[in-house]
Amino acid sequence: MQSRNITLLALDAFGGKISGKTLFIKRLFFLGELLGKEQGYYAHYYGPYSDEIASNITLLKNAGLIREESMGFGMVNGAGFEVRRFDYELTEEGRKAVNWLQEQDPQEIKRIRETVKRIQDAGELDYVALSIAAKAYMILKNTNRPMMPQDIALEARKFSWTVDDPQVQRGIEFLKKLKLVSEAPSQK
Numbered sequence: 001m002q003s004r005n006i007t008l009l010a011l012d013a014f015g016g017k018i019s020g021k022t023l024f025i026k027r028l029f030f031l032g033e034l035l036g037k038e039q040g041y042y043a044h045y046y047g048p049y050s051d052e053i054a055s056n057i058t059l060l061k062n063a064g065l066i067r068e069e070s071m072g073f074g075m076v077n078g079a080g081f082e083v084r085r086f087d088y089e090l091t092e093e094g095r096k097a098v099n100w101l102q103e104q105d106p107q108e109i110k111r112i113r114e115t116v117k118r119i120q121d122a123g124e125l126d127y128v129a130l131s132i133a134a135k136a137y138m139i140l141k142n143t144n145r146p147m148m149p150q151d152i153a154l155e156a157r158k159f160s161w162t163v164d165d166p167q168v169q170r171g172i173e174f175l176k177k178l179k180l181v182s183e184a185p186s187q188k
Contacts (some may be wrong), residue, residue: 008066010028029050071084136168
């Protein structure tokens, strides 16, 4: 199934609406990992990021299948840019596309929905906590060795990611629930 279709189906499976682009992209990161679908994620400021997924979101928006709404918070960040959040919602045309995809490949749709449910059952993390879980997972996957939370936090600095041990531990608990890591590291 094409990546853009998975993006559309994921939005539907997550309830048809996601508040925040970072949250959307990180949920798709975990969905791809659990489905075994390579989506071009790489280390980025807010954790794993994919130009492919960002392009899918834009393509679906431009096709009228999802709606993007921007909300300003009236604040300016350190670089002088206004702080904004982008929210996404399935449109009526998007719902029709989801129904059409359901008819084309019901087994794959079922697999996507079951995987989304696994992610939801692991815990409804906000975008910050989900980003930290994604960062921890990317570090663990790339190093391919068990690490303590403080070691993950230290490794994160190589990517200019600032995380602390309790945040990493919470992320690891989420990863355990998804069965992406076998057990949480413990202090010795």
